[in-house]
Amino acid sequence: MKLTVSPKVRPELDPEFIPAILWNRAYRAEVAASGKGVDIVVALTRSNGTVSTLSTAIFPHEGDYAALNIKYVERLIKYLLWMKGGYQVTIAGCDALADDLRKIYCPGGAREFDYKIMGEKIYGRPFAIVNCPLAEAPRSHEIQVKLGGHLDGCRIGFDLGGSDRKCAAVVDGKVVFTEEVPWDPYFQKDPEYHKAGIRDSLKRAAEKMPRVDAIGGSAAGVYVNNQPRLASLFRGVSEEDFKKYVVPIFDDIQKEFNVPLVVANDGEVTALAGAMSMEAAGVLGLSMGTSQAVGYVNLDGNITDWLNELAFAPIDYRDNAPADEWSGDLGCGVQYFSQQGVARLAPAAGFDFPKEMPFPERLVKVQEAMAAKDERAAKIYRTIGCCFGYAIAHYAEFYEIRNLLILGRVTSGEGGEIILREAEKVLKAEFPALAAQITFRTPDEKFKRHGQAVIAASLPELKK
Numbered sequence: 001m002k003l004t005v006s007p008k009v010r011p012e013l014d015p016e017f018i019p020a021i022l023w024n025r026a027y028r029a030e031v032a033a034s035g036k037g038v039d040i041v042v043a044l045t046r047s048n049g050t051v052s053t054l055s056t057a058i059f060p061h062e063g064d065y066a067a068l069n070i071k072y073v074e075r076l077i078k079y080l081l082w083m084k085g086g087y088q089v090t091i092a093g094c095d096a097l098a099d100d101l102r103k104i105y106c107p108g109g110a111r112e113f114d115y116k117i118m119g120e121k122i123y124g125r126p127f128a129i130v131n132c133p134l135a136e137a138p139r140s141h142e143i144q145v146k147l148g149g150h151l152d153g154c155r156i157g158f159d160l161g162g163s164d165r166k167c168a169a170v171v172d173g174k175v176v177f178t179e180e181v182p183w184d185p186y187f188q189k190d191p192e193y194h195k196a197g198i199r200d201s202l203k204r205a206a207e208k209m210p211r212v213d214a215i216g217g218s219a220a221g222v223y224v225n226n227q228p229r230l231a232s233l234f235r236g237v238s239e240e241d242f243k244k245y246v247v248p249i250f251d252d253i254q255k256e257f258n259v260p261l262v263v264a265n266d267g268e269v270t271a272l273a274g275a276m277s278m279e280a281a282g283v284l285g286l287s288m289g290t291s292q293a294v295g296y297v298n299l300d301g302n303i304t305d306w307l308n309e310l311a312f313a314p315i316d317y318r319d320n321a322p323a324d325e326w327s328g329d330l331g332c333g334v335q336y337f338s339q340q341g342v343a344r345l346a347p348a349a350g351f352d353f354p355k356e357m358p359f360p361e362r363l364v365k366v367q368e369a370m371a372a373k374d375e376r377a378a379k380i381y382r383t384i385g386c387c388f389g390y391a392i393a394h395y396a397e398f399y400e401i402r403n404l405l406i407l408g409r410v411t412s413g414e415g416g417e418i419i420l421r422e423a424e425k426v427l428k429a430e431f432p433a434l435a436a437q438i439t440f441r442t443p444d445e446k447f448k449r450h451g452q453a454v455i456a457a458s459l460p461e462l463k464k
Helices: 020-034 065-083 095-102 112-123 191-206 239-246 249-257 266-278 339-349 359-371 375-395 413-430 432-437 445-457
Strands: 038-045 051-058 088-092 128-132 154-160 164-171 174-182 214-219 222-224 227-230 261-265 283-288 292-297 403-407 439-441
Touching: 020 051, 020 065, 020 375, 038 065, 051 065, 065 088, 065 095, 065 112, 088 095, 095 128, 112 227, 154 191, 154 266, 154 445, 164 191, 164 445, 174 191, 174 445, 191 239, 191 249, 214 249, 214 266, 214 445, 222 261, 227 249, 249 261, 261 266, 266 283, 266 292, 266 403, 266 445, 339 359, 339 375, 359 375, 359 413, 375 413, 403 413, 413 432, 413 439
Parallel strands: 088 128, 154 214, 214 261, 283 403, 403 439
Antiparallel strands: 038 051, 038 088, 154 164, 164 174, 222 227, 283 292
């Protein structure tokens, strides 16, 4: 049995793209039409007893149906793991499906990367897929916390990116100093390179204020209690040195300054900055830069304990989708909504870049071509925008989105405007209710003036 998916809008440089949202809807429609649906619950357990659940229905797990069930549920699990996180996945209502999924999420399995990262790396315990009767399915238990918005005192904020690190000094909400310093952290093997760079930026910001009361930071990756658990900035560091020197890097810096220090995922800070700038809630912030960074501020104006690492979340279900060079999985967001996505599409558009040319330089060349009204560049941006429209609809099945804040180097200039136009075109054609519900936002002057580093400075609360 094979599902047929026919998008109303096809990305011109990626015509075989199969939107996750449409494949999932086609699967659910077939299950409902068969009259054979089996109810299941998928539950993800995280630290502190938090649990996220999803209820759905599958075909009886037998014969030709089994392969469809595995694709549907495995892709959902992969998405939920990187959106919400979890060291244990419970399949309630189908033991046979759980058995098949365990063969995928295990050492040597197709999702060995996720097995290792979600277990010991992020949550410090073995990852497991378990099963139970439907009646014993875990119940959802979500938490939310208020983060940021503190501008009293003398604060330092920093933002660590893949090609530069930004730093700001803020005194009672007034920006007195900002700085951007180029660096190349990705494949540096010595963690002292990273620590020295961060210290250098903090020191120069501190010199612009009478004292330092608090430090807030924004960086790509997963951070638990200020400790990096998964961060592309430190990819070049060995596993042994990562545990020994990188995990405590911000704890060490906090001890040196002896002030409150909070480090958060850069996507989270982006969403927070957008919410503060727009004075709005239900904000999904998405940055298309070196990678795909995402953060979410819920309808109450708070953040959650979710990971929001959608760079690893699948949005394309075709069997020959592009592979993520880190995890090896197919059809994940980073290959579509980042400078990697631009570099991937460039040859199909007619650009002939040298193999050794770094992705940031390829993006610059495409942006220059766009500024010159080169149709090749326009095709790249239209393709990204089309895929983005379908991805937004997929994300909206899991997030309550009222405002979508889009930024990052890929969205700079006229190319960014094309991306948004194409995404809105897809929403209006396929998902008109969503098109009416979601407001697209790009950084306004207030956001630009405060910046990521400045908002990061507002993360810690001063002790009263």
